[in-house]
Amino acid sequence: MRGVSAVFFLLITGGVLYGAFTGDLTKIGSAAVRAGQEALETVVGLIGGFAFFGGLIGILEKAGAIGLMSRAMRRPLEGLFGKNAGDEAFEAVSVNLAANMLGLSNAATPMGMRAARLLNAEHASTPSDALCMLLVINATSVQLLPSSVIALRNAAGSGMADAVVLPGLAASAVSTAVGIALCKLLQKREKSE
Amino acid sequence: MTVWLLLFAVVAGIARKVDLFSAFSEGAERGMKSAARILPYLAATLTALRVAESSGLMENLCQALAPVSGWLGLPSGAMPLLIMRPLSGSASLALLGDILRAYGPDSRTGLVASAMMGSGETVLYTCAVYLSAAGIKKSRYIIPVSLAGWIAGCVTAGLFFR
Numbered sequence A: 001m002r003g004v005s006a007v008f009f010l011l012i013t014g015g016v017l018y019g020a021f022t023g024d025l026t027k028i029g030s031a032a033v034r035a036g037q038e039a040l041e042t043v044v045g046l047i048g049g050f051a052f053f054g055g056l057i058g059i060l061e062k063a064g065a066i067g068l069m070s071r072a073m074r075r076p077l078e079g080l081f082g083k084n085a086g087d088e089a090f091e092a093v094s095v096n097l098a099a100n101m102l103g104l105s106n107a108a109t110p111m112g113m114r115a116a117r118l119l120n121a122e123h124a125s126t127p128s129d130a131l132c133m134l135l136v137i138n139a140t141s142v143q144l145l146p147s148s149v150i151a152l153r154n155a156a157g158s159g160m161a162d163a164v165v166l167p168g169l170a171a172s173a174v175s176t177a178v179g180i181a182l183c184k185l186l187q188k189r190e191k192s193e
Numbered sequence B: 001m002t003v004w005l006l007l008f009a010v011v012a013g014i015a016r017k018v019d020l021f022s023a024f025s026e027g028a029e030r031g032m033k034s035a036a037r038i039l040p041y042l043a044a045t046l047t048a049l050r051v052a053e054s055s056g057l058m059e060n061l062c063q064a065l066a067p068v069s070g071w072l073g074l075p076s077g078a079m080p081l082l083i084m085r086p087l088s089g090s091a092s093l094a095l096l097g098d099i100l101r102a103y104g105p106d107s108r109t110g111l112v113a114s115a116m117m118g119s120g121e122t123v124l125y126t127c128a129v130y131l132s133a134a135g136i137k138k139s140r141y142i143i144p145v146s147l148a149g150w151i152a153g154c155v156t157a158g159l160f161f162r
Helices: A002-022 A023-061 A065-081 A087-101 A104-117 A129-140 A147-155 A161-192 B002-013 B021-039 B041-055 B058-063 B066-072 B076-084 B089-103 B106-115 B123-133 B142-160
Strands: none
Touching: A002 B041, A002 B058, A023 A065, A023 A147, A023 B002, A023 B021, A023 B041, A023 B142, A065 A129, A087 A104, A087 B041, A104 A129, A104 B089, A104 B106, A104 B123, A129 A161, A129 B123, A129 B142, A147 A161, A147 B089, A147 B106, A161 B106, A161 B142, B002 B021, B002 B058, B041 B058, B041 B089, B058 B066, B058 B076, B066 B076, B066 B142, B076 B089, B076 B142, B089 B106, B106 B142, B123 B142
16 A cells, blocks of 8 residues: 555645645645545445446356356466365365456455465475466456446546446457466576576 | 356356346345455545646646656547556556546547556556565566566557557
8 A cells, every 4th residue: 555655645736735835725725625525426326336347247156157267267266376286276276266367356355365375385485487477467456247347437428438348358368368378488487587 | 248248157157046136136245345445545546646747747747747748649638657557556546537528538648548548557556466475575577578578568558558
């Protein structure tokens, strides 16, 4: 959270100082005070959309989508992580990624932590190649359904709220592919040194 | 798109003998709670954003970043998201909402910013949570590699809407 606090600090000090030189501090003050009200209005606009997508994903989850997707991903994952990671670790990794794809961060995070623990069974002090891979895939995000984005777009009055699903999926796939490729590249280079 | 997914969900649900109504309501409750949970973070983000915007600082920052945004093929209005997304999920959601309101959700800036959103995560936070679960302090190349992926995803988003 430190990075966010730094941005918070810079925007506020920068804004106030800039405003002191160029113009109207009262205007800045009232804009700041209104922010809470705006936050509330935004959330009210979002609750409906979040309810819809939460419900949709709730059905998919109960229908066993996580289990199905994690089984389908098993083979490709073995190629990425190397076979010596162990069965239990693979299970955790694939459930973590499947839950992430569906946007179920409540289910994804504990599984990801479990996977990280299992991938570091030797209690090494630096992350292994496989653990780096897990983190990079999580940090570059693989999202099938950007539900919060669609909800936000609807709340903003978009006439084509879900027009960004495919481009978003492509962007998400490219970010993850670049992450994976760089991981593999760096792992190879470190080994050859 | 959304409609087909909804249809697929209820058909798959019935086939797997799911109690559709209660599964949907439970999920809806979870969704509504997570919308409500981001309120304090939204308030914090919007406070800082409003101070920066109403003073004119934000506009200047976007202009200063214009060469970078041109080089990446991104609209300059989406640049704040490029910086915020890796730092905080709820703050970047607030920022996206703001961009959509300011430029319109179906403008190029609105569309590109929306498509960017899903291609990244809170890199530092994710890294900290998972590494500390494994009892590790060093992060090797994870952070720069993840950020490179995020930027590649943003460029892809920009290519979709010209």
